Amino acid sequence: xxxxxERQDGAxxxxxxxxLILIGVFFVLPVxxxxxxxxxxxxxxxxxxxxxxxxxxxGNYTQIVTDADFWIAFKNTMIYVVLGCPLSVGxxxxxxxxxxxxxxxxxxxxRVVFFAPVVTTLVAVAIVWRYLYHPKFGLLNWSLAHxxxxxxxxxxxxxxxxxxxxxxxxxxxxxxxxxxxxxxLQSVPQELYEAAELDGAGAWQRFRYITLPGLKPAMVxxxxxxxxxxxxxxxxxxxxxxxxxxxxxxSLVMLMYEQGFRWWRMGRAAAIAFVxxxxxxxxxxxxxxxxxxxxx
Amino acid sequence: xxxxxxxxxxHAVIIAGALLTLTPLVxxxxxxxxxxxxxxTLPPPFFPxxxxxxxxxxxxxxxxxxxxxxxxxxxxxxxxLASVLINSMAGYAFAxxxxxxxxxxxxLLMIALVIPSQVGMLPLFLELKLMHLVNTLPGAMIPxxxxxxxxxxxxQYALSIPDDLLDAARLDGASEFRIFWDVVLPVIKPILxxxxxxxxxxxxxxxxxxxxxxxxxxxxxxxxxxxNLMGEHVQDIELMMAGAVLTVLPVLIAFLALQxxxxxxxxxGSTKG
Numbered sequence: 065x066x067x068x069x070e071r072q073d074g075a076x077x078x079x080x081x082x083x084l085i086l087i088g089v090f091f092v093l094p095v096x097x098x099x100x101x102x103x104x105x106x107x108x109x110x111x112x113x114x115x116x117x118x119x120x121x122x123g124n125y126t127q128i129v130t131d132a133d134f135w136i137a138f139k140n141t142m143i144y145v146v147l148g149c150p151l152s153v154g155x156x157x158x159x160x161x162x163x164x165x166x167x168x169x170x171x172x173x174x175r176v177v178f179f180a181p182v183v184t185t186l187v188a189v190a191i192v193w194r195y196l197y198h199p200k201f202g203l204l205n206w207s208l209a210h211x212x213x214x215x216x217x218x219x220x221x222x223x224x225x226x227x228x229x230x231x232x233x234x235x236x237x238x239x240x241x242x243x244x245x246x247x248x249l250q251s252v253p254q255e256l257y258e259a260a261e262l263d264g265a266g267a268w269q270r271f272r273y274i275t276l277p278g279l280k281p282a283m284v285x286x287x288x289x290x291x292x293x294x295x296x297x298x299x300x301x302x303x304x305x306x307x308x309x310x311x312x313x314x315s316l317v318m319l320m321y322e323q324g325f326r327w328w329r330m331g332r333a334a335a336i337a338f339v340x341x342x343x344x345x346x347x348x349x350x351x352x353x354x355x356x357x358x359x360x
Numbered sequence: 361x362x363x364x365x366x367x368x369x370x371h372a373v374i375i376a377g378a379l380l381t382l383t384p385l386v387x388x389x390x391x392x393x394x395x396x397x398x399x400x401t402l403p404p405p406f407f408p409x410x411x412x413x414x415x416x417x418x419x420x421x422x423x424x425x426x427x428x429x430x431x432x433x434x435x436x437x438x439x440x441l442a443s444v445l446i447n448s449m450a451g452y453a454f455a456x457x458x459x460x461x462x463x464x465x466x467x468l469l470m471i472a473l474v475i476p477s478q479v480g481m482l483p484l485f486l487e488l489k490l491m492h493l494v495n496t497l498p499g500a501m502i503p504x505x506x507x508x509x510x511x512x513x514x515x516q517y518a519l520s521i522p523d524d525l526l527d528a529a530r531l532d533g534a535s536e537f538r539i540f541w542d543v544v545l546p547v548i549k550p551i552l553x554x555x556x557x558x559x560x561x562x563x564x565x566x567x568x569x570x571x572x573x574x575x576x577x578x579x580x581x582x583x584x585x586x587x588n589l590m591g592e593h594v595q596d597i598e599l600m601m602a603g604a605v606l607t608v609l610p611v612l613i614a615f616l617a618l619q620x621x622x623x624x625x626x627x628x629g630s631t632k633g
Contacts, residue, residue, distance in 0.1 A: 095483075098481075174374055185565040191603075195601075
């Protein structure tokens with residue numbers, strides 16, 4: 065009989081090995097290979113015969129930073145991150161405050177309703193929104209005209225296509241962060257509010273000095289995750305605009321997909337993937353540092 | 361008086377918000393039941409004059425979307441069962457078993473957590489091509505079979521299992537696998553359910569990976585078939601809406617049935633958006 069304090073090497077390795085083999089072979093190995101791939105000119109000919117592939121060093125990276133198309137995709141992605149994240153987080157916070165309000169009835173029902181878009185299939189709802197945005201028959205323009213407001217060619221106008229995609233993304237995603245905020249709100253001790261009320265603090269003061277500080281951990285989590293998610297924009301423009309009009313909605317992941325799987329320039333596409341990774345890592349570190357400075 | 365007015369205002373705002381949120385989904389269902397061309401009349405109707413299920417019939421007969429329903433279901437069910445088992449085995453071992461190299465391996469996994477999936481996608485495609493798994497359903501399943509985040513979450517949850525419970529079973533002579541199956545799994549059930557729902561949604565809804573790995577229309581998942589249908593039938597709004605309903609409805613129903621567990625899971629922070 066084995067004593068309780070002994071190690072369980074054999075059994076433990078058997079339990080972890082399926083996961084480690086899967087992750088090693090189908091994730092870690094491709095990531096390492098991806099970096100090596102980004103240093104080559106691997107293209108459609110190399111798929112047929114890998115021997116024609118040449119090592120080009122950092123050639124793909126220098127090619128990318130001098131490519132106008134890359135900077136267009138970079139700009140579009142940054143617009144989506146910088147404009148989309150605050151809107152998304154703001155909508156989530158607003159919804160969380162409403163759903164968590166003490167006097168609200170049927171709290172569970174509203175939570176489920178606001179969360180429903182999160183579980184829907186992106187491709188399907190992007191198609192739905194494409195029709196809602198129809199300049200003539202779309203529900204949105206019809207409502208705007210009905211209210212006496214000017215209508216917009218949402219997906220046909222290069223200035224409006226990205227805002228239209230942001231609106232869809234906010235609708236689709238706000239329910240998820242709303243739940244994180246609700247969990248954060250529920251962790252704020254109720255006595256703090258009661259004490260503040262006795263001291264004569266108004267609703268705004270209670271929000272500013274009790275709710276917001278209490279939500280800080282949730283806020284950090286939500287912003288970091290939302291920024292990371294937004295950098296990976298792909299399905300919305302792929303279905304709604306194919307990157308148009310005039311390349312105004314091409315994202316970095318879309319550029320990677322086009323280069324890699326439409327033109328089979330896999331070396332260049334791998335380099336785009338690593339630039340994207342570096343951007344995401346940089347943005348995350350920046351946020352964590354900003355958070356630290358604010359608290360010190 | 362002020363309090364009552366505040367309560368009424370609160371309910372008015374939240375009901376308006378809920379209606380706005382539901383509008384795209386309700387319109388999707390409504391338009392899918394309209395006759396062809398009805399949604400492109402002025403003023404745009406919100407509800408059908410005559411309800412027809414013709415578009416759904418067309419999806420399953422002429423357009424053969426039933427095959428995509430089967431493909432998506434198979435991928436979702438197999439990967440969900442596999443990933444829940446594989447992640448829970450590893451997560452439990454990292455939390456509760458003592459073995460050589462445990463902390464180092466776990467640390468390496470945590471590094472992998474920050475790498476986005478797109479970074480490895482191109483070589484993964486080439487690797488599967490070598491293995492003759494491109495354009496096959498197993499190839500489409502591979503990225504969902506195990507996840508670092510899933511392992512991490514099971515580990516966090518399993519840390520709370522008391523050692524006495526495991527040691528008692530060991531003293532009774534139970535093998536480590538017997539302990540995992542009979543003692544551990546029942547205890548960590550809540551996290552398994554949450555992860556199962558999460559994997560179900562991810563594998564059903566995902567688009568980029570199936571788009572890359574599947575090229576034969578008969579192997580397409582529903583989102584892929586829908587995007588493909590869009591190419592030929594972009595003017596057939598009512599038909600496209602029926603396709604969208606067919607794609608969204610199964611996950612929406614699964615969510616509604618399990619919403620209590622799932623919402624609790626998200627609030628524990630046990631899924632990644």
